[in-house]
Amino acid sequence: GGLSNSSHYLDTPIAATADGPNGLHIAEKTMMMPIETGIAATWNKNLIKNLFYNEGLELQYYKIDTLLGPGLNIHRHPLCGRNFEYYSEDPYLSGMMTIATTAGLKEAGVWGTIKHFALNNQETERTEMNSVCSERAIREIYLKAFEMTIKENTVISVMTSSNIINELYAASNYDLV
DSSP: OOOTTBOTTTOOBOOOEEEOTTBOOSSTTSOBOOOHHHHHHHOOHHHHHHHHHHHHHHHHHTTOOEEEOOBOOOOOOTTOTTGGGSOOSOHHHHHHHHHHHHHHHHHTTOEEEEEEETTOOOSTTTTTOEEOOOHHHIIIIITHHHHHHHHTTOOSEEEEOSSEETTEEGGGOTTTO
């Protein structure tokens, strides 16, 4: 028979995902969401939770289980090609906005996938970029928002980044992941 509701080899459920922390972009009438820097500028957790609750309802309507977002890397360089997907330079503000975003999605019955774990700095040749950083800075600055969100239990998935961190690819770094 077919796969029905689970993966044949791992017996894991099949889930529908949509990329786009700024909206679904799958139909003419889907909501367009503000960029993360605009969301962070509000400092309004209740507004953001309500906004993403409504986004979650839209995901439900289109039968999408998980939004591939929000992005919550720290703004590390002004020319990062994904700064529009990330909230701010401040780990606490980024964490609070991510918690509000993912809590709204969860309340609507869907999930967010926090990304890009971690230290994503550029788009051009991002798989070749080595993000050199001390362990202390990684823990206290670059992973803080991820940690805050995971501890709040508003997400069940994390997307790793494609870059190298201190000579190891992020997704292959056992200590990081």
